[in-house]
Amino acid sequence: MSFPKIKHVRAFVVTGGGADYHDQGDGHWIDDHIATPMARYPEYRQSRQSFGINVLGTLVVEVEADDGTIGFAVTTGGEPAAYIVEKHLARFLEGAQITEIEKLWDQMYFSTQYYGRKGLVINAISGVDLALWDLLGKLRGEPVHQLLGGAVRKQMEFYATGARPDLAQKLGFIGGKLPLHHGPAEGEEGLKQNIAELAEMRSRVGADFWLMFDCWMSLDLNYAIKLAQRAHEHGLKWIEEALSPDDYWGYAELKRQAPRGMLVTTGEHEATRWGFRMLLEMGCCDIIQPDVGWCGGLTELVKISALADARGTLVIPHGSSVYSYHFVITRHNSPFAEFLMMAPKADEVVPMFNPLLLDEPVPVNGRLDVGALDKPGFGVRLNPACTLRRPYTH
Ligand SMILES: C[C@H](O)[C@H](O)[C@@H](O)[C@@H](O)C(=O)O
Numbered sequence: 001m002s003f004p005k006i007k008h009v010r011a012f013v014v015t016g017g018g019a020d021y022h023d024q025g026d027g028h029w030i031d032d033h034i035a036t037p038m039a040r041y042p043e044y045r046q047s048r049q050s051f052g053i054n055v056l057g058t059l060v061v062e063v064e065a066d067d068g069t070i071g072f073a074v075t076t077g078g079e080p081a082a083y084i085v086e087k088h089l090a091r092f093l094e095g096a097q098i099t100e101i102e103k104l105w106d107q108m109y110f111s112t113q114y115y116g117r118k119g120l121v122i123n124a125i126s127g128v129d130l131a132l133w134d135l136l137g138k139l140r141g142e143p144v145h146q147l148l149g150g151a152v153r154k155q156m157e158f159y160a161t162g163a164r165p166d167l168a169q170k171l172g173f174i175g176g177k178l179p180l181h182h183g184p185a186e187g188e189e190g191l192k193q194n195i196a197e198l199a200e201m202r203s204r205v206g207a208d209f210w211l212m213f214d215c216w217m218s219l220d221l222n223y224a225i226k227l228a229q230r231a232h233e234h235g236l237k238w239i240e241e242a243l244s245p246d247d248y249w250g251y252a253e254l255k256r257q258a259p260r261g262m263l264v265t266t267g268e269h270e271a272t273r274w275g276f277r278m279l280l281e282m283g284c285c286d287i288i289q290p291d292v293g294w295c296g297g298l299t300e301l302v303k304i305s306a307l308a309d310a311r312g313t314l315v316i317p318h319g320s321s322v323y324s325y326h327f328v329i330t331r332h333n334s335p336f337a338e339f340l341m342m343a344p345k346a347d348e349v350v351p352m353f354n355p356l357l358l359d360e361p362v363p364v365n366g367r368l369d370v371g372a373l374d375k376p377g378f379g380v381r382l383n384p385a386c387t388l389r390r391p392y393t394h
């Protein structure tokens, strides 16, 4: 069967929101004294931007077929990722069949393995992979969820991540994930404040609404165990990404010592089937949270999810808007999804990748019908009002 081939690959960068959730203006809840591994240095405690969380910015990858159809995707990685796409990865794609997604992933991964495997390089590969799925969907006139085997439910439910779970509850979300504000360097006083914030939120939302803590890799094992124990009496549903992503042993111990009924979750900064195999086989967590723009793209997420499914572990992808939704709706072991509240005060629902995408669906009353995803590819467009820059060519 004849199908257009890939003619051209282009990589662009853009700053200010988009895929880089943390590249926000002053006063945004997401950059307000969030606990991080850098909080041990007082001068980098108040703002993640101060230590460079937004230094890379957003990467936009376009893959053009020889009939002129363009698939695209956005992730993080900015200029260095654009370099990798243009100067290294593009060679495997141009002239190849669009349907050879497995082979192209394999070539991108193994050709970069000597300097890649995780982080920036996998962000770049993820961006290319997602753009390929978008292109395939557009050429076939089908939404990506259909290419993945079809939806297993008609509607998705969401929990909200942000500073105001009480408002998220009013907006119809099934739970709220609070950023942890204080890490071990802020001692017992900081720990008390963390618990006080949870207790205050619990008093606002009532006993049954899910409340979680996102610790963004900021804790050590002792602190994480103490936090989990003290948070238990306030009904914390899960403790997320408490430790360094490299500390598989610490996660396994945390899971052993977490109070009965409290879930341990992680994986947002993990990559590929091999990384997730470590988390799963070492018994590190109850839920894995791959980010489809960082873990290797959709091609890899399918494999990660199958590994997890075989062990009865849930896969609740980190953020990533439509790139996650088209996957979540197709998997029984992804029963709900995350929505990041990108409004500065977390008091209203705004598109997650704002302002970069047009037609980006958002949950209504904490839910999204499959009909909202029924457009070819990922169903979104680049906002022409955003200025893209192409730093490299090939
Ligand atoms: C709120 C968290 O610190 C991060 O900014 C967020 O991206 C992430 O960890 C999440 O799980 O949504």
Ligand SMILES: [Mg+2]
Residues within 6 Å of the ligand: 214, 215, 216, 240, 241, 268, 318
């Ligand atoms: Mg997280």
